[in-house]
Amino acid sequence: MGDPVGQLEQGLAQVAQTYEAAFASAGDEHALREENAKIVGPQGTLTALMKLMRDVPAERRREFGKRANRLKHDVTQRFEQALKQLFAAARQAELSGPALDVTLPGRGARAGRLHAISRVRYELLDVFRALGFDVADGPEIDLHENCFDKLGFPPDHPATDMQDTFYVHTDQPIERQAQRPLLRTHTSTIQVRTMEQTQPPLAIVAPGAVYRRDDDATHSPMFFQIEGLLVDEGVSFADLKGVLTLFIQRTFGEDVPVRFRPSYFPFVEPGGEVDMGCTFCRPWAGGERSGCSPCKSSGWIEILGCGMVHPVVFEHVGYDPERYTGFAFGLGIDRIAMIKYGVPNIKLLYENDIRFLSSF
Numbered sequence: 365m366g367d368p369v370g371q372l373e374q375g376l377a378q379v380a381q382t383y384e385a386a387f388a389s390a391g392d393e394h395a396l397r398e399e400n401a402k403i404v405g406p407q408g409t410l411t412a413l414m415k416l417m418r419d420v421p422a423e424r425r426r427e428f429g430k431r432a433n434r435l436k437h438d439v440t441q442r443f444e445q446a447l448k449q450l451f452a453a454a455r456q457a458e459l460s461g462p463a464l465d466v467t468l469p470g471r472g473a474r475a476g477r478l479h480a481i482s483r484v485r486y487e488l489l490d491v492f493r494a495l496g497f498d499v500a501d502g503p504e505i506d507l508h509e510n511c512f513d514k515l516g517f518p519p520d521h522p523a524t525d526m527q528d529t530f531y532v533h534t535d536q537p538i539e540r541q542a543q544r545p546l547l548r549t550h551t552s553t554i555q556v557r558t559m560e561q562t563q564p565p566l567a568i569v570a571p572g573a574v575y576r577r578d579d580d581a582t583h584s585p586m587f588f589q590i591e592g593l594l595v596d597e598g599v600s601f602a603d604l605k606g607v608l609t610l611f612i613q614r615t616f617g618e619d620v621p622v623r624f625r626p627s628y629f630p631f632v633e634p635g636g637e638v639d640m641g642c643t644f645c646r647p648w649a650g651g652e653r654s655g656c657s658p659c660k661s662s663g664w665i666e667i668l669g670c671g672m673v674h675p676v677v678f679e680h681v682g683y684d685p686e687r688y689t690g691f692a693f694g695l696g697i698d699r700i701a702m703i704k705y706g707v708p709n710i711k712l713l714y715e716n717d718i719r720f721l722s723s724f
């Protein structure tokens with residue numbers, strides 16, 4: 365072990381002689397703080413000297429303690445003073461620098477806009493609202509029975525398969541398949557939920573996200589649908605045709621032809637699909653359909669599924685099928701957005717590339 369008294373004497377003298385110059389040479393706040401830390405920081409020279417204090421003979425400890433503390437006090441005061449001087453100098457430089465040029469053009473805030481899918485959703489809902497439909501809602505996680513069983517799907521229908529549907533894991537054991545939670549595969553769940561809660565007459569449209577194990581240029585695992593349902597006494601297929609024709613022509617143009625084709629969905633009878641004239645090649649207005657890719661040269665684009673509500677659905681929700689009839693339909697908002705804006709790949713709608721999304 366060396367001579368602590370000698371080391372202290374030397375160390376204190378060295379700090380006392382150098383700290384002012386070190387602070388004065390620091391050009392900015394960061395450098396100044398570093399110089400300060402070199403002396404009084406946890407690894408600083410003065411801090412190290414203070415640790416030597418316990419090796420100093422007791423009779424001299426008081427004297428050295430006082431000297432070291434006084435030096436620390438001086439260093440700290442000088443540091444704070446130097447800091448103030450730096451701030452003052454920076455402020456002075458700012459004030460005497462070039463004046464602020466208020467005539468420079470500003471950086472304008474970019475105006476946002478609704479996503480294409482939201483825009484189309486509002487437009488479509490507006491058409492139905494104008495016809496007297498209410499807007500209904502339902503959860504994205506629903507029960508198997510609301511998605512399938514009560515809508516008349518047989519238990520082994522492929523749509524209910526694990527390959528097609530996202531089931532949601534639960535910690536509780538599930539006794540009946542009907543109670544199994546899943547990401548709804550269509551908004552038809554809202555038909556069931558609405559009818560269980562309200563008595564006819566009713567007319568609703570219900571927008572929302574739906575989920576399927578599908579993924580290609582025209583299918584995304586999550587997409588958006590609008591469900592429609594109208595129930596009353598004496599509702600006929602003519603009402604269905606009238607409402608859907610009006611909807612399509614208000615959305616795509618008064619002159620667009622519409623055709624109804626028979627099709628199958630478990631919850632409607634009869635069921636159909638609706639095509640509209642292809643708005644890209646417009647054959648009804650003299651356009652050439654051969655070579656048109658959106659309609660594959662057919663001149664028609666499929667736009668929605670529909671039908672008269674199946675009596676078995678009414679039974680499941682407690683409506684009297686002898687008294688009430690109704691029609692239902694379901695359409696893909698994404699699909700309509702793609703047709704409306706000529707979007708070739710559904711992924712473009714979900715990648716959130718501003719350059720694409722702000723192009724229409």
Ligand code: DAH
Pocket residue numbers: 549550551552591592629631632668669670671692693694695
């Ligand atoms: N839920 C059907 C689907 O997702 C669409 C649909 C078809 C809804 C016919 C309906 C309907 O209400 O009547 O493919």
